[in-house]
Amino acid sequence: MHARLPTSCSVETCRMTQSPPPAELDSRRAVGIFWRALRLRCPNCGGGGIFRTPFELRPDCPNCGLEMDRGEDDYFLGTYAVNLVAVELIFAAMFTLVVILTWPDPPWAALQYGGAILMILGAVACYPFAKVGWLAIDVMLRPVSRQELPGELHPPLAAALRDRVRQK
Numbered sequence: 001m002h003a004r005l006p007t008s009c010s011v012e013t014c015r016m017t018q019s020p021p022p023a024e025l026d027s028r029r030a031v032g033i034f035w036r037a038l039r040l041r042c043p044n045c046g047g048g049g050i051f052r053t054p055f056e057l058r059p060d061c062p063n064c065g066l067e068m069d070r071g072e073d074d075y076f077l078g079t080y081a082v083n084l085v086a087v088e089l090i091f092a093a094m095f096t097l098v099v100i101l102t103w104p105d106p107p108w109a110a111l112q113y114g115g116a117i118l119m120i121l122g123a124v125a126c127y128p129f130a131k132v133g134w135l136a137i138d139v140m141l142r143p144v145s146r147q148e149l150p151g152e153l154h155p156p157l158a159a160a161l162r163d164r165v166r167q168k
């Protein structure tokens with residue numbers, strides 16, 4: 001037997017009445033989101049403590065409750081692309097700087113071996129930032145809806161949905 005939803009509220013009407021249109025993308029909002037990510041904080045709320053270990057995010061933000069993978073199993077595949085781009089940019093900046101500072105006789109061998117070491121260490125060091133950066137890009141382009149945050153459903157509807165889940 002299914003629990004009955006409150007008569008004044010169905011899933012559809014509750015979502016319609018409780019979900020304002022997503023926030024518009026603007027530069028101030030984007031800067032705020034990326035500033036939070038650079039400090040390894042939740043891009044949605046700015047709260048800290050989102051990492052369980054230096055390389056592993058908690059399942060949910062301990063402050064706002066946002067699921068860090070936003071409900072998708074392969075969510076963090078984009079992290080690798082962000083990490084690759086970040087490390088390539090760091091390498092390009094360091095390479096250019098060393099060549100300019102040592103011109104006309106750049107240390108090519110040092111650049112070759114140092115670059116390889118920099119790429120390996122950079123990939124490890126940038127990984128946590130890439131992970132939160134990927135989440136920040138997603139939050140910027142696909143703003144968090146109220147349904148993604150706990151405690152945002154109309155309380156009687158939330159209770160009815162919990163009952164349904166328990167009965168399955």
Ligand SMILES: [Zn+2]
Binds near residue numbers: 043063
């Ligand atoms: Zn949060």
